[in-house]
Amino acid sequence: MPVFMLDVRPAGAPTSESTLRRxxxxxxxLDVRDLGPARGDGVFETIGVVGGHPQALDAHLKRLAHSAALLDLPEPNEEQWRHAITEAAASLPTDRQGGLKIVLTRGIEGSGQPTGWIVASPAEGDFAERETGIRVVTLDRGYTSDVAQRAPWLLPGAKTLSYAVNMAALREARRRGASDVIFVTSDGYVMEAPTSTVILRFGDRIVTPRTDIGILPGTSQLSVFKFAADRGLGTEEALVPTSDLLRADALWLVSSVRLATPITHVDDTEVSVDRELTRAMNEALLAREN
Known part of the structure; x- marks a missing residue:
């Protein structure tokens, strides 16, 4: 599991000399005083790697910059991160999937110098859940659907290092005999999973929850929508009532490494699975360049 540390440079600064250290x-x-691990004061992205190629890199860099802006972190130097990500991806085996976790923190308090690093990890297992599917439970996130407008200081839509709630939710799912969680708003709308985007199919229409309800824009979701459009399916970002989870023709959780995982049960209720579309979707996600 290679680790790479960055000498973080301001946006626009030249990066001709090496700023990456394996x-x-x-x-x-890492200094224990760093505000990333100490307070969760930082942002991150997880990027899938296939055949040494980091997938959807443009979308991930865009979301990293968006998250950094929400936390008032310095704008990432895109050229530096792009080079570092490409080099880290090349360190992984090419005979199986892998992933990169890229992290940008505020650094040591008072230093004014952000900290950056990348962890490169070969994938474990064969992702059998892409075929077998998973059971999920719905959990109230404690937010109403207008949280992004009403309380922006809660940082909805930022991919921060503060993941304690997400991990607690996954533990609760396991206590209930499920593998994952779909968060819902307190006023009854579908949000996202702790580490994935929710995708639904209604006939010839592919739907994902709107991001203005306080959720992350999904990088793999963008690729799924392109795949759907290429197949002549309609795509839509919408307010999705929680009840729609049980009436959809198919449901998936989608993320950069796990890709499209079909959902078989929601809160112990069996739901429809579209295995043919799941296989085609994953083939497209594995083959994507950007």
Missing amino acids: VEAGVPT
Whole structure:
């Protein structure tokens, strides 16, 4: 699991000299005073890697910059991150999938110098759930659907390092005999999963929840919508009532590494699965360039 540390440069600064350092296993890499691990004061992206190629890189860099802006972090130097991500991806085996976790934090308090790193990980297992599907439970996120307008300081739509609630939700799912969670708003609308975007099919229409209700824009969701459009399916971002989870013709959780995982049960109720479309969707996601 290679780790790469960045000498973070301001946006627009030249990056001709090497600003990336590969850290050997067992070598200390991070100051414990860093505000990322100490307070969750940072942002991150997880990028899928196939055949040494980082997927949907443009979309991930755009979302990293958006998250950084929401936290008043310095704008990422896109050229520097693009080079670092490409080099880190090349360190992974090409015979199986992998992933990169890229992190940007505020750094040590008072230093004014952000911290950046990348962890490159080969995928574990064969992603059998893409075929078998998963069970999910719905959990109230504690927000109403207008949270992004009403309370922007809660940072809805930012991919931050503060993941304690998401991990607690996944533990609750396992206690209930499920594998994952779909968060819903307190006023009854579908949001997202802790680490995935929700996709629904209604006939020849593919739908995902609107991001203005306080959720992350999905990078893999953009690829799914392109795939759907190429097949002549309609696509839509909409307010999705929680009840629609049980009336949809198919449901998926979609993320950069797991890709499209079909949902078989919602809160112990069996739901329809479109296996043919799932296979085609995953073939397209594995083959994407950007």
